[in-house]
Amino acid sequence: MSDSFNLKSAEAASADLDMGDALERDAQAGRIDFDAAPTDQEIEAQKERPDNGQTPIFFLDDVSVTFKTRTGSLIHPNRVKAVQHLSLKLFPGETVGIVGESGCGKSTTANVICGLQVPTSGSVYFEGEDVTRRTASQRFKIGAKLSVVFQDPATALNARMSIHDQLMDPMIVHKYGSEQEREERVHELIGMVGLPESVLAALPGQLSGGQRQRVAIARALSLKPTAIVADEPTSALDVSVRAQILNLLMDLKKELNLSMIFISHDIQTVRYISDRIVVMNKGRVVERGEAKQVFEHPQNAYTKTLLGAAPSLLHPDMGK
Numbered sequence: 001m002s003d004s005f006n007l008k009s010a011e012a013a014s015a016d017l018d019m020g021d022a023l024e025r026d027a028q029a030g031r032i033d034f035d036a037a038p039t040d041q042e043i044e045a046q047k048e049r050p051d052n053g054q055t056p057i058f059f060l061d062d063v064s065v066t067f068k069t070r071t072g073s074l075i076h077p078n079r080v081k082a083v084q085h086l087s088l089k090l091f092p093g094e095t096v097g098i099v100g101e102s103g104c105g106k107s108t109t110a111n112v113i114c115g116l117q118v119p120t121s122g123s124v125y126f127e128g129e130d131v132t133r134r135t136a137s138q139r140f141k142i143g144a145k146l147s148v149v150f151q152d153p154a155t156a157l158n159a160r161m162s163i164h165d166q167l168m169d170p171m172i173v174h175k176y177g178s179e180q181e182r183e184e185r186v187h188e189l190i191g192m193v194g195l196p197e198s199v200l201a202a203l204p205g206q207l208s209g210g211q212r213q214r215v216a217i218a219r220a221l222s223l224k225p226t227a228i229v230a231d232e233p234t235s236a237l238d239v240s241v242r243a244q245i246l247n248l249l250m251d252l253k254k255e256l257n258l259s260m261i262f263i264s265h266d267i268q269t270v271r272y273i274s275d276r277i278v279v280m281n282k283g284r285v286v287e288r289g290e291a292k293q294v295f296e297h298p299q300n301a302y303t304k305t306l307l308g309a310a311p312s313l314l315h316p317d318m319g320k
């Protein structure tokens with residue numbers, strides 16, 4: 001794996017490739033049967049790796065989430081199986097990439113991990129403790145150890161609070177250190193994400209999208225979390241700054257020995273940052289494994305199409 005994600009490949013990967021088209025084309029050509037019974041390989045892909053004596057930071061154990069939709073009648077409401085029988089573990093120091101097309105259940109998975117969504121069935125464990133239905137004190141404790149970076153930094157930040165105060169806020173809530181230590185941490189954080197000190201006095205609206213996402217990352221790191229869940233952290237950004245944010249996350253992960261869940265619909269982005277990959281389709285895991293293994297020897301037809309969809313931008317004949 002290359003150490004740094006270069007700008008050229010980032011641009012190629014993140015130009016709005018039409019993955020949906022490629023998938024539909026393959027489905028029509030009979031290469032993918034979306035409604036087929038799961039294959040042995042897919043059943044195998046549902047299983048998480050053994051613990052090997054380590055306690056996972058979190059463990060989603062056979063989690064399913066079903067939403068009732070507004071369409072359908074009162075007696076027969078329509079249901080969306082957003083996530084089905086998902087098992088997922090995150091071990092200390094590793095990055096797990098979750099990839100799949102829009103609507104496959106990636107954000108629902110992130111929300112279950114962060115406690116924003118209670119699973120319809122299955123259990124959630126944090127450092128070995130059952131937190132499926134989180135109490136306020138469990139929520140507070142997990143909040144200090146697990147941070148989230150969302151797709152759109154504009155919504156993650158408070159428009160009327162200075163950058164300085166936004167970085168200070170989680171530390172005040174969690175009573176981190178003394179006042180002086182908090183102040184020092186704010187300056188340390190802004191340096192860590194490569195922003196000048198002058199940014200501290202600004203409001204989010206005065207910064208560029210890339211700078212705002214750097215602030216959101218700094219805020220996510222303020223309490224020295226053990227893990228970060230990044231849900232499409234580069235998708236809302238201008239193409240030219242996506243690679244910079246991705247490189248920043250990769251550097252931080254290495255320096256701070258962070259564990260990370262990295263979510264993207266773009267398999268090329270996930271590839272550069274992940275140790276392990278989970279490929280989801282329609283709420284189910286269809287393939288998982290070491291990143292290198294999944295990219296070099298994909299077993300599943302859906303994974304192969306995802307991989308084929310990106311180069312097809314540069315070489316229109318590939319993947320046909």
Ligand SMILES: Nc1ncnc2c1ncn2[C@@H]1O[C@H](COP(=O)(O)OP(=O)(O)OP(=O)(O)O)[C@@H](O)[C@H]1O
Binds near residue numbers: 100108
């Ligand atoms: N609160 C909700 N109520 C009803 N349906 C929902 C709700 N949240 C998600 N869904 C549905 O669940 C499915 C999975 O959604 P989810 O947001 O997890 O997908 P995603 O993989 O994150 O997609 P994207 O790449 O577009 O962000 C979709 O069909 C979505 O419409």
Ligand SMILES: [Mg+2]
Binds near residue numbers: 106107108
């Ligand atoms: Mg999403």
